[in-house]
Amino acid sequence: MLGQVAIIFPEYWAGIHLPSLVPYVALLGIIVFILAIVPGLIWIERVVIALMQDRSGPNRVGPRGLLQTIADGVKLFFKEDFRPRSVDIRIYYLAPVISMIPALAGGAVLPLQRLTFERPDGTTYQMPLMVGNVNIGLLYILAMSSLAVYGVVLAGWSSNNKYSLLGGLRGSAQLISYELSMGLSLLCVIVMAGSLNLDSIVATQNVLPPGIHSGFEWLRGSIFSWYWLRSLFVPVSIFTIAMIAETNRAPFDLPEAESELIAGFHTEFSSMKFAMFFMGEYAAMLTISGLNAAMFWGGWLPPLNIVPFTWIPGWIWFVGKVMFGIFFYVWLRATLPRLRYDALMALGWKRMLPLALVWLFVMAVVTLYFQPINATAARPVPPVQAQAAPAPRAASAPAPLPTLSAAAPPATKP
Amino acid sequence: MIAEPIIFWIMAVISVVAAILMVANRNPVRSALFLVATFLCVAVLYLALTAQFIAAIQIIVYAGAIMVLFLFVIMLLNLGAPQALRERGTIQPFAAVGLGLLFIIALLGSESLIRVPRPAAPANPDLGTVQSVGLNLFAPTLPWLFPFEVTSILLLVAIVGAIIMAKRRV
Amino acid sequence: MVPTSYYLVLSGILFTIGVIGVLIKRNPIVIFMCIELMLNAANLSFIALGRHFGQVNGQMYVIFALSVAAAEVSVGLGIIVAIFRTKETINIDEVNLMKY
Numbered sequence: 134m135l136g137q138v139a140i141i142f143p144e145y146w147a148g149i150h151l152p153s154l155v156p157y158v159a160l161l162g163i164i165v166f167i168l169a170i171v172p173g174l175i176w177i178e179r180v181v182i183a184l185m186q187d188r189s190g191p192n193r194v195g196p197r198g199l200l201q202t203i204a205d206g207v208k209l210f211f212k213e214d215f216r217p218r219s220v221d222i223r224i225y226y227l228a229p230v231i232s233m234i235p236a237l238a239g240g241a242v243l244p245l246q247r248l249t250f251e252r253p254d255g256t257t258y259q260m261p262l263m264v265g266n267v268n269i270g271l272l273y274i275l276a277m278s279s280l281a282v283y284g285v286v287l288a289g290w291s292s293n294n295k296y297s298l299l300g301g302l303r304g305s306a307q308l309i310s311y312e313l314s315m316g317l318s319l320l321c322v323i324v325m326a327g328s329l330n331l332d333s334i335v336a337t338q339n340v341l342p343p344g345i346h347s348g349f350e351w352l353r354g355s356i357f358s359w360y361w362l363r364s365l366f367v368p369v370s371i372f373t374i375a376m377i378a379e380t381n382r383a384p385f386d387l388p389e390a391e392s393e394l395i396a397g398f399h400t401e402f403s404s405m406k407f408a409m410f411f412m413g414e415y416a417a418m419l420t421i422s423g424l425n426a427a428m429f430w431g432g433w434l435p436p437l438n439i440v441p442f443t444w445i446p447g448w449i450w451f452v453g454k455v456m457f458g459i460f461f462y463v464w465l466r467a468t469l470p471r472l473r474y475d476a477l478m479a480l481g482w483k484r485m486l487p488l489a490l491v492w493l494f495v496m497a498v499v500t501l502y503f504q505p506i507n508a509t510a511a512r513p514v515p516p517v518q519a520q521a522a523p524a525p526r527a528a529s530a531p532a533p534l535p536t537l538s539a540a541a542p543p544a545t546k547p
Numbered sequence: 548m549i550a551e552p553i554i555f556w557i558m559a560v561i562s563v564v565a566a567i568l569m570v571a572n573r574n575p576v577r578s579a580l581f582l583v584a585t586f587l588c589v590a591v592l593y594l595a596l597t598a599q600f601i602a603a604i605q606i607i608v609y610a611g612a613i614m615v616l617f618l619f620v621i622m623l624l625n626l627g628a629p630q631a632l633r634e635r636g637t638i639q640p641f642a643a644v645g646l647g648l649l650f651i652i653a654l655l656g657s658e659s660l661i662r663v664p665r666p667a668a669p670a671n672p673d674l675g676t677v678q679s680v681g682l683n684l685f686a687p688t689l690p691w692l693f694p695f696e697v698t699s700i701l702l703l704v705a706i707v708g709a710i711i712m713a714k715r716r717v
Numbered sequence: 718m719v720p721t722s723y724y725l726v727l728s729g730i731l732f733t734i735g736v737i738g739v740l741i742k743r744n745p746i747v748i749f750m751c752i753e754l755m756l757n758a759a760n761l762s763f764i765a766l767g768r769h770f771g772q773v774n775g776q777m778y779v780i781f782a783l784s785v786a787a788a789e790v791s792v793g794l795g796i797i798v799a800i801f802r803t804k805e806t807i808n809i810d811e812v813n814l815m816k817y
Contacts, residue, residue: 272603279611555719559727571739582750596768597782620794643740647733654729663721691777698784703786711753712795
């Protein structure tokens with residue numbers, strides 16, 4: 134099964150139909166992961182930045198400062214929850230909530246693994262471990278990142294403070310500018326993958342690398358066949374830069390810069406409201422790193438299709454890739470200086486957007502004419518009827534995927 | 548779909564309430580937020596009507612881009628204060644609401660306006676998928692390809708027009 | 718399955734609320750938002766009828782209506798910004814230069 138040693142689950146266990154529980158297990162996993170890892174992320178960030186700056190990180194509270202985040206949370210909890218008198222109350226209390234919800238909701242379409250179920254008659258099929266196995270998964274994540282703009286702009290507006298308003302407007306302008314490059318670079322991958330379902334996109338990376346036609350089974354689904362290489366390096370660079378700009382992180386964090394605008398759009402928010410913004414930022418980092426891992430870095434595929442790697446379950450590889458993405462975020466924060474705002478907007482509009490557009494054309498040409506790079510180009514195009522639609526997989530129930538043998542390329546949807 | 552009536556009624560009530568609150572509120576920022584809520588409800592209704600692609604596009608374009616543009620303009624023109632625009636004491640609001648209610652009652656009452664002649668087609672969840680929309684949009688035998696290409700020119704004209712309208716006369 | 722006439726009635730109600738808003742409000746930006754509400758109501762009825770007849774045509778119309786609405790909003794807001802820059806007020810009762 135896709136080169137991995139899989140645990141085969143029976144379809145019915147003690148009378149419970151197990152495949153229908155899969156979305157709930159995935160939901161539990163995603164929520165626990167995002168909410169429980171965020172304190173750990175804060176600690177990781179402080180320790181890594183400290184080590185890169187040749188000093189020790191938090192080392193007072195707990196062993197190696199591990200309880201520092203909890204101490205900070207307790208401090209924030211007990212802080213005075215003031216609100217300035219002239220703020221717009223309802224929007225003021227709504228803004229941190231709006232900042233947090235899309236980040237959590239975007240995690241619903243991240244593919245963690247493929248689980249193998251066995252029917253009573255002995256045949257097996259695979260099902261992805263994701264909360265929402267919809268065939269517009271990528272559009273859903275883009276929609277959630279579009280909604281995250283409101284948290285920033287409403288926080289800036291409701292604070293009734295010139296500097297916060299400026300920070301909020303600049304921040305939201307930055308977010309909507311980089312959404313375009315992000316979407317276009319993702320389209321470069323979609324042209325090759327042929328589906329918007331993130332699990333299918335990961336499955337189309339499980340082929341032999343471009344240029345290799347036979348033998349070399351240990352390279353199937355390996356690091357050389359993931360989309361960072363098959364889309365020829367440019368979309369992954371554009372997406373990584375846009376990803377950092379979308380989450381308002383350094384070097385793109387001018388809207389919340391500490392030395393420029395006091396604290397930017399979240400100046401007037403104290404204690405738990407600030408904690409919510411903070412957590413929302415880290416949750417957005419996790420979700421978008423998850424999207425990056427699924428699209429460009431192979432999702433739940435191991436780097437090499439050899440035995441010690443395939444024993445490790447797919448979700449551990451996925452989490453590991455997300456963690457590496459977080460390390461990359463923290464690394465950039467420790468290393469690069471902040472971009473000035475007009476340089477930031479010029480980068481987004483004048484350099485990345487045209488490059489992403491041109492690369493979309495390049496990828497379309499490559500997909501049409503160069504078969505070895507796109508292993509799924511051999512699928513037939515169904516005839517177009519005047520009224521009805523062709524028959525892709527239904528979006529309602531989680532349909533079982535066909536059993537995939539190790540030799541044939543994965544059968545994607547027409 | 549089993550849950551379609553529940554989704555329909557909840558989303559219909561929320562969208563109508565949000566629309567009424569949008570019209571009734573004097574603060575333009577809150578009106579914009581209520582309109583965003585209406586758009587999100589309509590997007591969920593599109594999902595219930597198996598138009599998945601249009602639902603996602605509705606959120607991305609309408610709620611995520613157009614309303615952000617509205618909020619920018621409201622905030623830049625600093626129209627948040629309700630005292631800035633005071634309505635006169637005319638009979639116009641009441642006449643408008645009264646006639647609107649009359650129209651809704653006429654709509655609900657007359658069967659011929661809302662009864663659809665043919666029986667409904669069977670439910671087809673593949674109707675609104677991206678593949679279906681894309682294949683029909685780009686099919687050479689169907690009339691949708693030319694308007695699609697013209698729309699790109701339309702958007703270019705809109706960009707040029709908006710920049711010319713809003714730039715400062717130096 | 719919910720009957721299509723329910724969706725059409727909902728679309729009519731939203732459209733009427735939009736019309737009431739256009740008639741009542743004095744702020745052109747809010748009037749614009751009510752126009753967007755009317756466009757959404759029309760899109761909803763397009764998609765409901767498209768599902769009723771089992772065709773993709775309803776969604777095609779909505780795609781084009783959406784892009785035209787986006788273009789219209791950008792130009793319209795540009796005009797409003799230009800008016801505000803010269804007149805310092807956008808109460809539509811006072812922006813009546815073409816009256817005489």
